Amino acid sequence: MPSPRTAAPAPDTATDVVRWAAFSCVLVPLVLLWYGSSLVGAAGTALGLAAATAACRALLRRSEHGAALLRAAQGAPSATRGRRHRGGTGTRGGGRRPGGSTPVG
Template structure:
């Protein structure tokens, strides 16, 4: 199934590849050296490939996030209800750097 996002991404990548081919031709047309035009083409191709990877990864993460947001509560495991045993005089339970923290430890983004 192809979505509108996939179509836009594919079009964007096609235009990027087109410019990777067009820029060296224009450089040669205006008198640049073959080595300079080749180096420019390779640099543009590397940047295009990196951007394509990042764009596809971003799309996968967004799709995964969307799937998680639409899950029904039944699919999530039941929360752990047992409390940690009381240790010593302190009223804090738990261990390590999480003890006494005011943060919930959730995965919500920071604004």
């Protein structure tokens, strides 16, 4: 049984999304042609879907790259790591508050 630290890597969901989008770029125009749409209309639909797929793929890759950079930055040692720091006033919790147990009616 694998330990929680050696769990399988997460699936590449961005690649799956792009694959399904590419599949729809082929399937949708074929269905349009099957149901009697014009060849020009089906071709225009295919080009539009391909452009939307390319834009989404670029945004997904950019997002993945940003997330990887964030994970790398969080893993880097920090100057304040290991120290307990409470900033500002009023950060201390607890204590009794007047009327805290009185129901509001």
